[in-house]
Amino acid sequence: MNEYKLQGLTCGNCAREMEERINKLENGDGSRILYNSSKLVVSEGVDMGQVEKILSSDGAAIIKENQHFHPDHTPEHSQSSNDKMKILIGISAIIFFSAIYVDTQLNNLVPVIMYLTAAATSGYLIFIKGFKNLIELKFNIDTLMTLALIGAFSIGEWKEGTLVAILFGINELLEGMGMEKARKSMEELLKVAPKEAILIENETERIVPIRSLRAGNLVLVKSGQKIPSDGVIVSGRSSVNEAAITGEAMPVEKETNEIVFGGSINNEGVLKVRISKEYKDSSLAKILHLVEEAQETKTPTEQFINRFAKYYTPIIMLISMLVMIAPPLLFNGEWGPWFYQGLAVLIVGCPCALILSSPIAIVSGIARNAKNGILIKGGVYLEQLGKVDTIAFDKTGTLTKGHPYVEKMCVYDEGSFFKIAGSIERTSSHPIAKAVMEKISEQNLTLEEPDEISTIPGQGVYAVISGQSYRVGNEKSITFSLPIEVSEDIASLKDEGYTLVIVSSEEKVLGLFGITDEIREESKGIISKIYAAGIKNAVMLTGDHNKTAEKVSKQIGLTDYFAGLLPHEKVAKVKELTANGKVAMVGDGINDAPALATADLGIAMGKGTDSAIETADIVLMQDHLGKLPSAINISNRVNTIIKLNITLALGLKLIALLLTIPGLLTLWIAILSDMGATIIVTLISLTVMFGEKRQVTD
Known part of the structure; x- marks a missing residue:
């Protein structure tokens, strides 16, 4: 293509x-x-x-x-076209009002010529297209306007016909400016793409287009410059603004061996970056491509409007014919007035305001979300988000931080507990061992090197320190009878949903660590905000055990939770939930892919990762849920505006048509009904771009 x-x-x-x-x-x-x-x-x-x-x-x-x-291409043709139209309308208006004055002074052809000149100045393009359409028997707004104006001038309505031509020119200008405003909001996003890079080859530097970069190239990024594509820092340290990817204004500290995204800005210092992807495969390029494609996907509402518009104009033309001939033939009406009324009905046949009721709002909503770091892959998903009543969350990495930490301890031998646990766990790379070591590091202890250490599958770690045997593990690692106090503490920690780490010698338990996955600071606030945004149910789907799930659910205020689920069981639960309403699934975009695909709407948290971008319908480019309530509110607002726009577009035309019953419809009222609808629909749609300046991040 x-x-x-x-x-x-x-x-x-x-x-x-x-x-x-x-x-x-x-x-x-x-x-x-x-x-x-x-x-x-x-x-x-x-x-x-x-x-x-x-x-x-x-x-x-x-x-x-x-x-x-290419996103760099931002044409100015539409702006110059609008400027030209403004000048023509201005000249036309001056001639029109001069003609009105002359008409009061002279009763000859001079004012008529002036009226025709004014009409032609603002509407000559309409007439040219209208005549071509008439020859081809193609009936659209240009054809209808041309017929109406010919009819008006044929019965001597010079002043009103000219006014209609000028108003229609203004209407076309406003419609074009409204759509152009929405397009420019999208083009502003596309401008974040870098254009050039400083390539380092054989210790020499040269400026090259980013499209010439290949994986493995080394580039230099100076202070204030954009990083040309995804890569890894080879040398240097700086804070990097990743707003183009994540929507987050706060800079992120980066140093050697850390990943950077193309389009992000180096705030200070000098970085050398090894490119890992060509620009076209970078996170930013994929985001811009998806955002651009997203604005063209047709929502169910837009598809209905387009189908309706196909039949609307022919129906209005039929009504126009009936208005022209039925009253004179059947009710002895006068031909002149009813012919005039029929011409006015023709103008009401323009479906432009109706067609505009959705796309400007959709484009504005997608662009607004993209600026917030929320990638919505199509208008259909933006519309669906506003209809969701249940959101299902994965637990690990979504509602929680995804790494364990020690929240509770029971210490029975303070002199040995931390020292023995630290000496054994410090060599382990297991996430739970790391959590234990984070806690022990607070004690500032000198740890011993074990004389002997081995892993016992299903139990934990066995070690010999200073000739004594010790174990760090679960309940199965205990080989002796437990005192009542210790048994009660173990049962209590398990009931509270903790994962247990028991530190013991051959004769006694030295202490217990209660391990849990840390809940994200923002989770509780986010859940309350999504309820406020209209979501009825927030549920959690997790493979963790029931007590842990119950604890997390209570702390952050979920309506329900489902624990102990395998991936295929998560899919089955999502299907069960979708039977009772619209369901969105929120996960990390990798291990939750089946559930994300099964839900009515898949929402992934990814911070620019390929898997997240490719998996879900909506991607939160941050590594937290902070912007989710904002996305829901914007979607709700877009859906409300579209409904209001459709009501206004059809309502104003219906009022105009009803005016034909008492014979009050005039050409200028007809054009104002369409013009008024177009202006209102455009202005209301553009409000999506503004408001709600403070973003949710708590």
Whole structure:
């Protein structure tokens, strides 16, 4: 498929009709006009001459071929087109008001010529397209407006016909500016892509385009520069702004052997980075590509609107004909007034405000979330997020930090407990041993080297220190009868959901460590905020044992939990939950992939990892849940705005149509009903871009 950037694409309904015509060309099947991003995608075998002819019939044109669209390309054609339209409308308005004055002074052809000049100045493109459409028997808003204006001028309504032409020009301008505002919000995201890099070869430096970089290349990143692609720091230390990837404004300290993301900014110092991926495979490139694609996916609401628009205009044309002929033929009405009313009804047939009711809000919502570090892969997922009533969370690494720590201890021999445990566990790489060592490091002890040490499978570690035998392990490591006090403490810790580490000699227990996975500081606050955002149920799915799950659930305020689940059992539980409502599953995007895919909506936490980006429908680019409530609120807002927009777009047109019953509908009221709807729909949709400045991170 070939991809082209377009100019002059200001009408959503026109874009839909052009796409249908291109699809009818030989080899044109599957071609798409991406209205939101103003692009054309066509297959290799399409006759581009025919394509350009179809585009030009609606005032659109190809401005640059782009086999692989580059984010640096930010065309100014739409802006210059808007500026030209503003000038023409301004000139037209001056001529129009001058004609009104002249009309009061002279009663001849001069004001008529002035009215026609004013109408032509602001609407000549409409007339050209309208006449072409009439010849092809193609009926869209340009055709309807051309017919209405010809009709108005034919019955001597010079002033009103001209006013309609000017108002329609303003309407088209505002519609184009509204969509362009949404597009620019997306283009601002695309500008974060770096353009050049300083390549180090044979100890010499030279500036190269980032697209020429290959895995293994060494690059120099100076203070204030963008890191060109994903890589590993070879030398240097600095704080790095990763907002382009994660949406987090706070810089992250980086040093040798740590991973960095392309598009992040080196705040100070000089870094040498070994590139691990070509730019096109980097996290940033994937994010930008997915964000750009996301704005073009059609939501169920948009699909319904597009189907409705196909039938709406023909129905309005039929109503217009009935208004023109039915009253005079059946009820002895006057032909002139009812012909005029029918012309006004034609203008009401424009579905532009209805077509605009969804895409600007969707693009604004996706762009807003992307700036917050929330990658939503399509408008359909943005819409679905606002309909979710249950969120299922994985525990480890999602609600908890994913690494154990010592939360509780029972010490029976303070002189030996820490020293023996530390001497045995310090050589182990097991996560639980590391948790024990973190606690022991607080004691500032001098640890001994064991004379002998061995692992006993299923029990723990056996060691000989200073000629004495010791064990660190679970209950199975105990070879003697336990005192009642110790037995009670063990039972109590197990009931509280702790994993036990027992330190003992051959004769007695020296102490107990109660190990747990540390709950993320933000988890409790996040759960309360998602309830406030409209989520009814927050549940946890975990493979951990029941007591641990119960403890975590109570501490952070979940509505329910399901423990001891294997991966396939998590999938079954998600299916069970989806039978009772819309369910989103939140996990780390790796081991939760089956459950993420099964849920109505998969949400992964990834901080830019490939697996997270590829697995889920929505990716939280941070390594915490802090932005999840914000994403839900934005989705709710977008869904509410779309419903309001549809109601307003149809409501204003219905009011206009009802005015035909008492014969009160005029041409300017008809155009204002569409213009008013377009302005309101556009302005309301753009509000998604603003508000809620403070992001949730607690």
